[in-house]
């Protein structure tokens with residue numbers, strides 16, 4: 001067994017139990033191997049690791065604080081702490097991953113990155129890091145999403161990136177991933193594909209989790225400073241699963257319960273089945289013939305029909321538990337956190353809050369200590385939410 | 394040796410360059426007639442594309458054909474049923490993405506393909522490293538697994554891929570997904586490197602879109618795969634007769 005602990009390294013082929021691996025066209029195999037070697041080498045090089053942490057500190061505002069949430073705690077009968085990824089540069093945890101990957105791009109001698117994006121958060125983060133390092137940047141975004149998220153398209157362009165609307169398939173995130181892969185085939189020699197979550201072919205799920213591990217590592221010592229040795233539960237929302245993987249990694253070896261909250265319309269663990277998509281074997285939403293289904297969620301960041309393979313494995317072994325929350329519970333949760341603590345969360349994050357509200361006194365026993373990964377801020381969503389509320393009234 | 398490889402090796406020994414057109418199953422109601430027309434036009438084998446929702450290795454033309462097929466309700470099973478009624482002497486090779494097989498069940502897939510007269514399979518997202526289970530299942534039903542080699546494949550890796558590929562080896566002429574291209578690409582270099590490590594029949598595909606290109610390509614390879622160029626005319630409404638003369642134009646260029 002290569003795997004010695006719950007969130008250690010995958011095996012030499014990138015498998016987490018029965019999931020993961022590398023299901024890509026032959027043309028991309030050498031690039032995946034090269035990337036794996038480059039990452040292995042960089043991650044064991046103290047200088048690279050120091051550069052990564054220095055960049056996070058000087059450019060991205062890390063460490064982000066852990067904030068006790070006393071009023072929400074009182075409301076729910078819990079003791080809640082929030083890891084404030086909303087305070088990281090560009091407003092979410094996505095920056096941790098892209099800083100790691102763009103630094104690695106430079107180290108590999110490549111001059112350009114491409115990325116997929118759904119709502120635009122990962123696209124904006126990638127464009128940001130690329131601008132910082134002087135790398136070329138092209139972002140693929142479903143045509144439907146470019147219309148839903150016009151402002152993020154403008155942000156990326158302001159940052160010097162080129163945004164390519166994707167018109168194939170369902171014209172959303174999953175098609176943006178396909179298109180980025182197709183593009184990567186034509187330019188692997190000088191271009192790195194900066195994937196946005198713990199998904200795709202090996203080494204991405206492992207590498208992205210390692211670049212997000214900083215969330216859990218920081219939270220662990222920050223909680224100790226606040227007098228919490230180990231929380232009873234850690235709760236995070238799950239799209240592809242990168243913020244959840246990052247925070248879980250800091251607590252996988254403790255007694256803390258780990259909860260991943262999916263959007264009901266994109267719940268790969270709750271409603272999916274094993275399959276192969278986007279270079280990985282994992283749990284995916286598919287019909288009875290093996291065609292991948294579109295996810296549907298109020299939050300674009302959770303609109304993904306798959307989940308990272310390590311999460312599929314953690315679900316399989318029971319180390320983490322995955323639950324789903326419907327659109328209808330999310331706005332209330334967003335409002336609750338905003339009013340009670342002065343933090344407007346992203347709609348993605350609001351799923352985690354909604355589940356805590358639902359399970360307070362249930363799966364989260366009264367009085368228990370909970371760490372909420374506050375993956376992002378809600379500024380990007382307020383216009384959408386306002387329009388929805390106006391429509392309702 | 395697998396039936397497919399035996400057939401294709403004796404084709405080469407007879408001095409004939411292989412012509413392998415590609416048809417997306419279900420893209421049009423009369424797709425099986427297009428397959429028959431391709432045979433009449435001089436095809437030596439036909440690739441049958443089984444549509445998948447997320448065709449990572451395909452360009453716009455084949456994506457569009459796949460989408461139309463799915464919208465018409467095409468499934469792996471419906472394709473197999475239609476293949477049952479197709480009378481042909483030449484080999485049929487299925488091309489699709491791994492999830493379709495995985496979902497139907499690997500052994501069940503191989504058995505079903507064999508029963509409807511398919512003798513090989515190309516699964517572009519199934520890497521060599523992940524292929525053990527499928528090769529075991531397909532081997533039992535005499536389905537040859539055809540692997541691809543790309544311009545980016547190293548020489549050492551070429552040896553391994555060529556060693557495991559059955560039937561023929563699919564040499565990708567360029568670093569690109571399926572679709573038309575105006576230049577010759579890197580096919581010649583890829584094939585010459587392959588020749589040093591293997592004598593398996595080697596066909597070149599990805600961007601072979603005109604009879605002239607097919608002619609030049611066949612000089613250094615054992616045959617050509619013509620995908621998007623044919624699928625494109627089918628999407629534009631080509632009749633079986635049109636398909637037959639399209640394929641014949643390639644045949645003439647090869648002979």
Ligand SMILES: Cc1ncc(COP(=O)(O)O)c(C=O)c1O
Nearest residue numbers: 239240241242243301348375376
């Ligand atoms: C704030 C926020 N949280 C969560 C996610 C979901 O991604 P992941 O599951 O990879 O953390 C996104 C994706 O866009 C996001 O913007």
